[in-house]
Amino acid sequence: xxxxKTNNLKNEQISITKTACKRFELISQDIxxxxxxxxxxxxxxxxxxxxxxxxxxVYKYQKYKRGSVVMVNFGTNIGYELSGNHFAIVLNKDxxxxxxxxxxxxxxxKCKSHYLELxxxxxxxxxxAQNKYLDMLVDTQKLHNQHKKxxxxxxxxxxxxxxKIKAMMGEDEYISKYSDVLEQLFVKNDKYxxxxxxxxxxxxxxxxxxxxxxxxxxxxxxKYNTKxxxxxxxxxxxxxxxxxxxxxxxxxxDPIGKMYISDKSLNKIDIELRRNFTFFHASPLDEx
Numbered sequence: 001x002x003x004x005k006t007n008n009l010k011n012e013q014i015s016i017t018k019t020a021c022k023r024f025e026l027i028s029q030d031i032x033x034x035x036x037x038x039x040x041x042x043x044x045x046x047x048x049x050x051x052x053x054x055x056x057x058v059y060k061y062q063k064y065k066r067g068s069v070v071m072v073n074f075g076t077n078i079g080y081e082l083s084g085n086h087f088a089i090v091l092n093k094d095x096x097x098x099x100x101x102x103x104x105x106x107x108x109x110k111c112k113s114h115y116l117e118l119x120x121x122x123x124x125x126x127x128x129a130q131n132k133y134l135d136m137l138v139d140t141q142k143l144h145n146q147h148k149k150x151x152x153x154x155x156x157x158x159x160x161x162x163x164k165i166k167a168m169m170g171e172d173e174y175i176s177k178y179s180d181v182l183e184q185l186f187v188k189n190d191k192y193x194x195x196x197x198x199x200x201x202x203x204x205x206x207x208x209x210x211x212x213x214x215x216x217x218x219x220x221x222x223k224y225n226t227k228x229x230x231x232x233x234x235x236x237x238x239x240x241x242x243x244x245x246x247x248x249x250x251x252x253x254d255p256i257g258k259m260y261i262s263d264k265s266l267n268k269i270d271i272e273l274r275r276n277f278t279f280f281h282a283s284p285l286d287e288x
Contacts, residue, residue: 061100072241082237091104
């Protein structure tokens, strides 16, 4: 009896899955509403995650601070549920690496009566967050310039050293009388060459690093170049999502997940949440 039930369930699972796949295929062939444009990506993402979970994969999660701005892949959802990729604000107060969920409020650049204006644009947040990265680039450039100066100084010392050697080599009496001095000058010259070779490798690596980092910084700025509009919090769309839906930064200079809205904006969100979901009425002092 038990085996029969198990087989029936498995057959049902396979049959319904095939039917669902057929429906999704039909939708893909004739998409009539915009939000279904990326349905295939949403289904692929979910199927991949479910497959990994079924195989017992253990995930490592990033820890996020309250007020940090992340990019969430909300996927393709039903009815008026939010779909697509959206910036969102993390509301968790005590997140940790073992927690796989985040409660977030999506952001939009569209102005509607029930959206909460925050003032800052995503571009502003990115530029503020990138200041520390730009400082790092400046420090690397300074060190690079210092190493180049060292090479120039060594070449100058080598030139003086070679002048001495040429002067002494021109006189036979110097060669025999000061052979030990000449030997020291040659040894010194060899050390100069070794140092130049060492510094040349360093400066070459630094040049490549600076060039590569600048390209990464530029790609981040280009990514957020159009995000210069005022941000609005979609407070009524507050939701809890898996951290697996949080999109990763494009490179180490992308501040997504590590840039934060102001405490003032967080306070405004708290008040708006109370207004929308509780019978608590904020006093005028709370809104300052």
